[in-house]
Amino acid sequence: xxxxxxxxxxxxxxxxxxxxxxxxxxxxxxxxxxxxxxxxxxxxxxxxxxxxxxxxxxxxxxxxxxxxxxxxxxxxxxxxxxxxxxxxxxxxxxxxxxxxxxxxxxxxxxxxxxxxxxxxxxxxxxxxxxxxxxxxxxxxxxxxxxxxxxxxxxxxxxxxxxxxxxxxxxxxxxxxxxxxxxxxxxxxxxxxxxxxxxxxxxxxxxxxxxxxxxxxxxxxxxxxxxxxxxxxxxxxxxxxxxxxxxxxxxxxxxxxxxxxxxxxxxxxxxxxxxxxxx
Amino acid sequence: xxxxxxxxxxxxxxxxxxxxxxxxxxxxxxxxxxxxxxxxxxxxxxxxxxxxxxxxxxxxxxxxxxxxxxxxxxxxxxxxxxxxxxxxxxxxxxxxxxxxxxxxxxxxxxxxxxxxxxxxxxxxxxxxxxxxxxxxxxxxxxxxxxxxxxxxxxxxxxxxxxxxxxxxxxxxxxxxxxxxxxxxxxxxxxxxxxxxxxxxxxxxxxxxxxxxxxxxxxxxxxxxxxxxxxxxxxxxxxxxxxxxxxxxxxxxxxxxxxxxxxxxxxxxxxxxxxxxxxxxxxxxxxxxxxxxxxxxxxxxxxxxxxxxxxxxxxxxxxxxxxxxxxxxxxxxxxxxxxxxxxxxxxxxxxxxxxxxxxxxxxxxxxxxxxxxxxxxxxxxxxxxxxxxxxxxxxxxxxxxxxxxxxxxxxxxxxxxxxxxxxxxxxxxxxxxxxxxxxxxxx
Numbered sequence: 001x002x003x004x005x006x007x008x009x010x011x012x013x014x015x016x017x018x019x020x021x022x023x024x025x026x027x028x029x030x031x032x033x034x035x036x037x038x039x040x041x042x043x044x045x046x047x048x049x050x051x052x053x054x055x056x057x058x059x060x061x062x063x064x065x066x067x068x069x070x071x072x073x074x075x076x077x078x079x080x081x082x083x084x085x086x087x088x089x090x091x092x093x094x095x096x097x098x099x100x101x102x103x104x105x106x107x108x109x110x111x112x113x114x115x116x117x118x119x120x121x122x123x124x125x126x127x128x129x130x131x132x133x134x135x136x137x138x139x140x141x142x143x144x145x146x147x148x149x150x151x152x153x154x155x156x157x158x159x160x161x162x163x164x165x166x167x168x169x170x171x172x173x174x175x176x177x178x179x180x181x182x183x184x185x186x187x188x189x190x191x192x193x194x195x196x197x198x199x200x201x202x203x204x205x206x207x208x209x210x211x212x213x214x215x216x217x218x219x220x221x222x223x224x225x226x227x228x229x230x231x232x233x234x235x236x237x238x239x240x241x242x243x244x245x246x247x248x249x250x251x252x253x254x255x256x257x258x259x260x261x262x263x264x265x266x267x268x269x270x271x272x273x274x275x276x277x278x
Numbered sequence: 279x280x281x282x283x284x285x286x287x288x289x290x291x292x293x294x295x296x297x298x299x300x301x302x303x304x305x306x307x308x309x310x311x312x313x314x315x316x317x318x319x320x321x322x323x324x325x326x327x328x329x330x331x332x333x334x335x336x337x338x339x340x341x342x343x344x345x346x347x348x349x350x351x352x353x354x355x356x357x358x359x360x361x362x363x364x365x366x367x368x369x370x371x372x373x374x375x376x377x378x379x380x381x382x383x384x385x386x387x388x389x390x391x392x393x394x395x396x397x398x399x400x401x402x403x404x405x406x407x408x409x410x411x412x413x414x415x416x417x418x419x420x421x422x423x424x425x426x427x428x429x430x431x432x433x434x435x436x437x438x439x440x441x442x443x444x445x446x447x448x449x450x451x452x453x454x455x456x457x458x459x460x461x462x463x464x465x466x467x468x469x470x471x472x473x474x475x476x477x478x479x480x481x482x483x484x485x486x487x488x489x490x491x492x493x494x495x496x497x498x499x500x501x502x503x504x505x506x507x508x509x510x511x512x513x514x515x516x517x518x519x520x521x522x523x524x525x526x527x528x529x530x531x532x533x534x535x536x537x538x539x540x541x542x543x544x545x546x547x548x549x550x551x552x553x554x555x556x557x558x559x560x561x562x563x564x565x566x567x568x569x570x571x572x573x574x575x576x577x578x579x580x581x582x583x584x585x586x587x588x589x590x591x592x593x594x595x596x597x598x599x600x601x602x603x604x605x606x607x608x609x610x611x612x613x614x615x616x617x618x619x620x621x622x623x624x625x626x627x628x629x630x631x632x633x634x635x636x637x638x639x640x641x642x643x644x645x646x647x648x649x650x651x652x653x654x655x656x657x658x659x660x661x662x663x664x665x666x667x668x669x670x671x672x673x674x675x676x677x678x679x680x681x682x683x684x685x686x687x688x689x690x691x692x693x694x695x696x697x698x699x700x701x702x703x704x705x706x707x708x709x710x711x712x713x714x715x716x717x718x719x720x
Contacts, residue, residue: 180427183387188441188492189415198443202431 016142027146034098034152042094050081053090061263064270069263076259085237085256092233093260095151095226096219099158103215107163111170111211112196121171128164136161136225144229154231158222165214173207174200209272213265220261234260311362314496314528315384320357320393322379322552325350328391341551353379353388355552363495366522366529368543370536376552377532378500384530385418385498386410397496415445417496419489419527424501426481428473428488434460435469437484441492452491459487462521479510486518490525499531503538515541536575540564540584548572561589565705587672588665590705591686591695597622598632604641604650607632618682620693621657628691630657631682660685665694669705672697 020027045053054077062070080089114121136157143153177200185195201208227235234253241250323331331350334343341352354376361367369377382388384395386402395402397417405413420441421427428437438459442452460469463483473481482502489497503511515538522529533539539546540560547557548568556568564584567573596610598619607619611634618637621629636656644650661679663672665688676684676697683696 178425178427180423180425181429183382184421184423184427185444186387187385187414187418187421187498188444189411189413189418190444191411194444198440199429203429205431 016145020145031147031152034102034147034155037098037101038094038151038155041097042091045090045094046087050086054078054081057263061267061270064274065266066270069266069270072266073263076256076263080256080259083252083256085234085253088232088234088237088253089256089260092220092223092235092257095155095158095231095233096216096223096260096264099155099162099219100212100216102155102159103162103166103219104212106159107166107211107215108170108208111167111208112174112201114167114171115174115200124167128167131160132164136222140225140229149230151231153229154222154226157226157229158219161222162215162219165218166208166211169211169214170204170208173204173211176207177203206272209268213268213272216264216268217261220257220264223257311365313360314363314398315361315367315530316394316396317360317384318358318394318396320380320383320395321355321391322353322376322383322388323350323391324353332392352552354383357393357552357554359547359554359557361528361530363528364526365544366531366542368539368546369530369532369549370534370539370543370546371549372534375549377534377549379552380549381498381500381530381532384496385414385421387421415441415492415494417494419492419494419497422482422485422489422497422499422502424504426473426478426485426505428481428484430473433470433472434465434476434484437473438469438487438491440488445492455493456487456491459491462490463487463517477510478506479514482506482514486521490521495528497527497529499529501532501534504533504535511538518542548575560584561586565589585669585705586665587663587667587669587684587686587697588694590669590672590701591665591697592701593695594620594693597693599623600629602652604637604644604652604656607652608634608637608641611637620660620683620685620696622693626692628660628662628685628687628693631660631685632656633658633681658682662687663697664688669702673702676702 058070058073061073143156147153185199223235224238237253330348371377438456439452503514548555596614598607598621618633662685683698686694
């Protein structure tokens with residue numbers, strides 16, 4: 001139909017080459033930082049006796065989500081330890097938490113800014129669509145080129161996939177703050193910062209926490225994919241089960257991912273539903 | 279100071295008037311009151327390049343035409359009015375009339391397109407962002423909203439403290455002040471409750487207390503009671519008036535409800551299509567509606583509760599003076615087809631009433647005499663009402679009345695006019711034609 005073909009593929013690979021060549025130092029620095037975080041988090045948790053870490057997780061669940069959920073956490077965590085997946089569980093938890101911290105550091109300000117600035121909102125919207133729907137395998141390759149095999153590209157892939165819901169829901173939450181509330185803040189002579197932190201963010205907290213919750217869930221769904229590039233953790237066990245056609249082992253690992261997902265979901269949902277003077 | 283309540287004049291009929299309202303009625307000192315907010319030629323156009331709309335407005339185009347041609351929405355056009363210190367000024371109109379927009383212009387929640395807003399001598403349209411913020415903190419008790427707009431994540435106490443907290447008042451001081459205000463609005467014991475544990479009426483008390491805690495002069499209230507059910511609403515109106523008696527703020531109150539407007543407002547501005555159609559006291563608006571729109575609006579009002587003797591009286595067409603002879607009086611009566619004459623001195627102080635029939639008999643008895651002396655026994659004491667007396671009371675007095683019209687006087691017994699059966703009927707029926715036909719007592 002056309003006498004020519006848009007060389008999109010070449011542009012992109014050229015761009016990736018260019019970034020790897022010119023910004024290598026930046027990526028290395030970032031890589032070191034992520035390693036530092038994940039390793040410390042993981043090692044810190046693993047130095048604790050499993051029962052102590054379990055107790056901490058159960059206590060947090062109890063405090064945030066009530067005793068029923070904490071009972072589930074007790075059973076789930078004991079089962080994990082019992083079937084020998086505790087170490088993988090902690091590795092995955094460290095990876096997801098690190099990715100989630102990065103997501104929050106980047107996502108919350110961007111979400112807030114998108115809520116305040118319609119132009120930025122309209123620019124970032126297609127970018128978020130891209131991040132959410134682009135098959136993860138496609139950006140695993142450049143991620144590996146930037147950061148090498150292992151944990152960091154796993155965290156980055158998780159980050160890319162988990163960032164959009166937080167930005168979207170933060171944006172939505174702040175925009176949904178009733179107009180009268182922001183008018184009230186203005187009428188009482190609030191500065192922009194006072195308005196943001198005393199009215200908008202606290203009122204939007206439930207929606208923002210739904211965003212955190214969703215991004216953690218999406219992050220967990222990336223665990224297996226991230227394992228393909230050597231991120232380790234529970235995903236590795238799932239993959240091994242698949243590769244060796246060991247249905248039982250694969251299921252076990254998958255089940256532990258679900259247990260982790262449910263615990264994190266209940267905790268974050270619990271935070272969102274809480275009232276406090278913020 | 280003695281606070282006179284409505285019940286004193288109208289026992290059994292609920293309602294309280296603010297002291298300012300009484301002040302207007304008693305002495306008509308409106309023009310001597312201090313200006314608090316002066317609005318001059320204020321316009322608000324929503325949309326890009328509002329100049330286009332301003333130009334079109336100058337050419338006399340209507341709001342609807344401008345919307346069609348330029349897609350600009352005219353919110354307020356050419357509003358000019360003055361709010362005096364310590365009065366309750368009501369902005370009244372249907373939805374879309376621009377009343378809430380106008381209120382939000384007063385503290386620049388909406389930016390005015392053109393015009394001046396002078397508060398305590400300062401044109402706030404010229405303030406920059408920081409000056410405006412400081413001005414809001416110092417002069418406005420925030421704002422009280424239709425849907426309360428209290429913060430769901432804070433307790434009652436936390437909400438009432440909000441304004442002070444923004445100003446950086448230290449915790450102890452603002453705590454103390456907030457507790458006072460919570461007490462003031464009758465919420466003591468609830469300070470640790472969250473808004474969702476409170477009824478609508480209680481939530482709006484929180485909204486009110488939050489405003490009062492700031493201790494500024496001006497309270498802006500936007501449909502503050504419209505979301506409450508009628509009984510609670512009535513109660514809140516009473517409490518607002520009581521609070522106002524005590525606190526003496528300047529209140530600008532927006533409502534779509536005429537009854538509420540008349541109940542609360544010392545003066546009322548009626549708005550339509552972004553324009554102020556009429557500004558005046560309840561009596562002025564009821565008795566002299568500026569146009570058909572206002573007239574249609576006030577048609578449903580219970581007029582007898584709003585009108586006073588002063589607003590329905592008819593001036594004297596003729597009167598007797600103490601040194602008039604009987605025949606002079608009779609001539610005055612005949613010429614004007616009256617049933618009697620109000621007797622006053624030259625300063626219009628009430629002296630009595632002379633009944634035409636009795637006067638005629640007296641003249642008949644003494645018709646042989648060339649110069650009949652006036653007999654002071656002819657002077658009767660007529661029923662009198664005060665200028666401020668509500669129409670419902672006037673009707674009672676009138677129905678107990680033995681003869682002649684009811685004479686309307688002020689505090690110094692100066693006669694302002696009379697209330698006749700015709701003027702009462704005219705006032706109740708609000709049909710000006712009746713007044714013309716029944717102008718004279720038969």
